[in-house]
């Protein structure tokens with residue numbers, strides 16, 4: 023087996039990047055008249071080796087996001103996860119649900135009744151609750167998972183009936199945008215729908231979390247009411263595979 027060599031320069035840049043992103047989030051919150059404490063930074067750790075992930079965990083990161091069940095299960099024992107919240111943010115296949123329920127604190131990528139039903143079934147079997155977010159395909163892109171905003175309320179009514187799951191809010195990945203104006207429109211559309219649903223106070227549905235914003239657009243997301251920004255490459259550097 024080839025020996026894994028820690029890149030000290032990369033470790034240093036991960037540290038610098040993490041601190042810089044934290045402060046940009048704070049600035050964006052203050053600029054938007056929001057309390058910086060209301061916006062959480064998720065370190066998106068897909069494809070990243072544990073040593074670099076542990077760097078940000080040791081600096082105080084308290085929330086990580088992983089895309090793939092197998093990858094997460096394969097590396098979690100190497101991570102300094104004490105007191106750290108773990109979310110699954112990648113597309114989840116129904117046949118993988120058994121492996122991930124109980125392993126993460128939230129599944130952010132629930133995009134169908136079928137998937138929710140399986141999470142419900144497995145959670146009930148194990149006597150636990152699974153916290154979930156509904157993924158919204160705000161730009162109606164064929165390449166992305168998630169429900170359209172128009173379908174959201176119907177889906178929520180169905181989810182509200184299921185035991186073993188607790189809907190906590192919404193997640194989205196907007197289209198790649200050419201302009202600041204365009205991205206702001208997607209984020210504000212999401213925020214509006216988040217607030218509309220919250221105001222309806224649907225039984226068994228809480229709308230506390232709006233997870234949106236990534237490396238290229240987290241400041242715009244914070245300006246538009248996001249309370250979890252999911253940042254990967256701006257902390258860890260460009261991904262070499264995945």
Ligand SMILES: *Cc1c(COP(=O)(O)O)cnc(C)c1O
Nearest residue numbers: 066111236237252253254255256
């Ligand atoms: C990879 C990923 C991110 C982070 O993307 P970056 O552009 O690297 O910050 C955020 N959310 C989801 C769902 C992802 O898959």
